[in-house]
Amino acid sequence: MSNQQLRCTIDNMAKPNLEALLSVALDLTTSLGAEDRYRRLLEAVRHVVPCDAACLMRYQDGVLVPLAAHGLAPEALGRTFCTKAHPRLDILCHAEAPVRFAPDTELPDPFDGLLASDATALAHVHACLGCPLRVEGTLIGLLTADARDPRAFEGVDAATLSWLGALAGAAVRTSQLIDALEHSAERLGLVADDLRRAAERERGASLLGTSPAMQRLRDEIALVGPSDLTVLITGETGVGKELVARAVHAASGRRGEPLLHVNCAALPESVAESELFGHVRGAFTGAEQSRPGKLEVADKGTLLLDEIGELPLSIQPKLLRALQEGEVQRVGADRSLRVDVRVVAATNRDIEREVAEGRFRADLFHRLNVYRLAVPPLRERRSDIPLLAGHFCDEARARLGVGPVRLTKAARELLAAGAWPGNVRELENTVFRMVLQASRGVPRGAPVVVKPAHLGVDVAAASEPAAREDDAEKATPAAAAAPLNEQVDAFQRGLIERAVAQHDGNWAAAARSLGMHRSNLHHLAKRLGLR
Known part of the structure; x- marks a missing residue:
């Protein structure tokens, strides 16, 4: 014109x-x-x-x-x-x-x-x-x-x-x-939030250990990581399944994209669908604005579905469809969105038993169980305990702001002989608690020496047996000839007896001084023949 x-x-x-x-x-x-x-x-x-x-x-x-x-x-x-x-x-x-x-x-x-x-x-x-x-x-x-x-x-x-x-x-x-700009900004904001929380959880942790079991696990991660296959990580509570998932992501071609984390055990059924798939404005009461789900936010990256065995049965068919078709549909939306997400699932449950007893869909299990990584418990790699304990001592030093931390020989042996039903997580918490106890009264910047008495006994209460502990480190060959587990039992028995005596037979007060729950102290005392 x-x-x-x-x-x-x-x-x-x-x-x-x-x-x-x-x-x-x-x-x-x-x-x-x-x-x-x-x-x-x-x-x-x-x-x-x-x-x-x-x-x-x-x-x-x-x-x-x-x-x-x-x-x-x-x-x-x-x-x-x-x-x-x-x-x-x-x-x-x-x-x-x-x-x-x-x-x-x-x-x-x-x-x-x-x-x-x-x-x-x-x-x-x-x-x-x-x-x-x-x-x-x-x-x-x-x-x-x-x-x-x-x-x-x-x-x-x-x-x-x-x-x-x-x-x-x-x-x-x-x-x-x-x-598009708002969606991109929202997605990046959600990614940033997830990465921030992940950094807080991770705190620089990595897969540590030189045992044959850990070397086999690393070899498996190196094999499956670049393949882009769906991975199912199994293992007991506290073995480090999330660290394994991070290692899989780091070995993949998606390592430049985000790894997002969803704890399925923490998702109430009423919000699980919205958390995974998102929702549109007005889809339900309280949905004042549209929001993408984790599958959509993790597009091009990796999504860790932790504790997948806890996912409500009602949500499992929709997750199965998303994995099969590569599509997600927000709650209340009339169309699907294409997503490109690698899913890594983790569980501490016997997932086959869950399927057999009808608590987990067999078709979803087979979709997730493309390649399985079994993380060994700490009791199957005891040779890694000193290395892990040293790593946690260094972390404790940085987080608590204390001087160099050293474990005595008796403390190392005590940690190495532990049952550790909570695995690496329990070991980490125990080391942090011992370092904190050992740092009491130590001048800032001075070395912190961690002894077995710091496993749960107050430093003041532990001052008397400190000499005995030093003697234990210089034990004669005949005394050291006893099996290590018997020495540990005897040491724990002595600690409990002294704590109960110092509190006039009050087991609740003794448990508090030992840093234990009363019921756990009763169970341990019963095993050691004190009750």
């Missing part, structure tokens, strides 16, 4: 029409949400086109999804329109300019029966037009208008419709870009 033609068009355009188009143009420069932008756009359409119904739709892969509507029944916004099933919409999608359909055309109207004012069918003869919305030659949507009066659109000139279509296309594109 030449400048002269443009000036003539503007001169001939009715003032209300010009003001309506101007309002659409101005909205492009304002900070509006998508819903408000679309609502104001349809208000402008009603000023320019005297219609009974208007609809703004987004186009994607042969399907049109309503974004906003005026004069249509509420259910219209919940539908999708395949262009191949609706000839009028198909014609509009292939058009380069606005199209007015003949009032008596035999082509069915896609909104027949969907008028808000009258849910009955549209009259066979009615006015209908549509504008393809194109940005840089690419179809992004349609704008349609219907009126019961077959002559309603005769006064609307083609140039005005072209302007309206161009501005509407720009408005939709602007909203899409804003939504």
